[in-house]
Amino acid sequence: MTDSERGQTMVRVETAESGQGDAERPDTGAGTWRAAVRRAIRNGSRPEPWRRGLVLAALALLLGLLMLLHARIPNRVGNLGSLVESFLPWFGLFVPVLLAGALWRRSASAVAALLLPVTVWLSLFGGLLGDRSRPGGDLTVASHNVGADNPDPAGTARDLAASGADVLAVQELSHQARGTYEKELAKAYPHHTVQGTVGLWSRLPLSGIRPVDIQMDYGPLAATKPTDVKMTYNRALRATVATDRGPLAVYVAHLGSVRVNPRAGFGTAHRDRGVQALGRAIAAERNERVVLLGDLNGTMDDRAFDGITSRMRSAQEVAGDGFGFSWPAGFPVVRIDQILVRGVEPVNARVLPTTGSDHRPVAAGISW
Structure with missing residues (x-):
């Protein structure tokens, strides 16, 4: 045997012995786990x-x-x-x-x-995110911007009467549709008042009715309404509802609209003047129990409402289910229709089904 052949034989023997050793070494689970940990540490340290x-x-x-x-x-x-x-x-x-x-x-x-x-x-x-409502409540209040160009005011009125609300606030009430709402709501609500474009219907007696000056000029908003729809300037009122638990001061308001303009930005001047005037009226209210119902054309996260939210609580935030978006009716993205309270406790709050308006109605149960 030559030296070359002898070397090749030795290599084959060593290779066979090495393979036999590997075959006899078991692949334990602990070893695999340790290898996985080492790989994870190496990858994480990169x-x-x-x-x-x-x-x-x-x-x-x-x-x-x-x-x-x-x-x-x-x-x-x-x-x-x-x-x-x-x-x-x-x-x-x-x-x-x-x-x-x-x-x-x-x-x-x-x-x-x-x-x-x-x-x-x-x-x-x-x-x-969760449902914060609970059953009960001494009184149910509701609010709805019925829309001046609502194609079916009679149907909207019937839907509102069927909501079960004891006190119902209506905004954007046109002169042409006023008689329809008064007729359709008369049976369910024997007491009512209309001041300009806002109204209040109640199963309980009303007193102390007066308009509230929110310093609102109609301005450019007129261009958004149909030419055959006439609106008056007064857009807020105050009344006292006589309940068996004592008087309840109710404010109804429709604040000025807002516009997003690429040049001017977020136009809120008319609304903000109304917010300030409404805030002053509520601050001067002597009745301990107060409810504000209306289309405020703003969310309660907006700093413009700090003067009101510092004195009142949102029924939706306290006792609602979800965010309670109310506008636009087809696919609501913001809650601009508000129910705010002071001196009473919201027990539930909800958004009602759509009507012929571009807003959805909102309702809340309150308790003493």
Whole structure:
């Protein structure tokens, strides 16, 4: 045997012995687990997942800061702060979008940054996700902007009468439709008053009825109404409802509309003047128990309503189910139809089915 052949034989023997040793060594579960842990540690210690998706991480942090510091967004330029606050709950929709992007990019930094907007959104609106209503209540109140161009005022009136409300507030009541509502609601509500474009119907006696000056000029809003529909200027009233638990002061209001203009921004001047005047009237109200019903053309997150929300609570936020969006009727995105209370306790709040109006009615049960 030559030296070359002898070397090849030795290599084959060593290879066979090495393979036999590997075959006899069992692949234990503990070894596999330890190897998996080592691989995870190596992968986690690599910088790539934290370096990827930095733009997504920055957007997530900006979203969280926007919601967290919304009250500091100035209104000096186009009422930007009020505009953001009007749609503040919807900013939460950016979270799943950013999360999908973070997962697609496999970005650990973006996922971690999303903890900020999620935490802020839940702190602001998490309490509105569940059903906070409970049965009972001494009195049921309802409010509806019936729409000046409502094609079926009689049907709307019948729907409102069937709601079971003891006290019903109506806004945007045109001169042409007033007789229809008075006729259709007379049987269910023997007491009523109409002041301008707002009205109040009640199963219980009314007293102390007077218009409330909310310093509203009709202005450009007239251009949005059909030419054959005439509206008067008064858009708020105050009345006392005589209940078996004592008097209840009821305010009905329809504040000025708002407009989003690319040049002027979020136009709220007419509404904001009405908010201030209405806030002064409620602050001067001597009755301890007060309910405000109406189309306020704004959400209670909007800082413009601080003068009212500092004295009154939203029935929807206290005892509703969800956000209670009421406008537009076809696909509501904001709650601008409000029921606010002082001195009484909301026990339930809800949005009623659609009528012929572009708003949905809202109702709440209140208790002494």
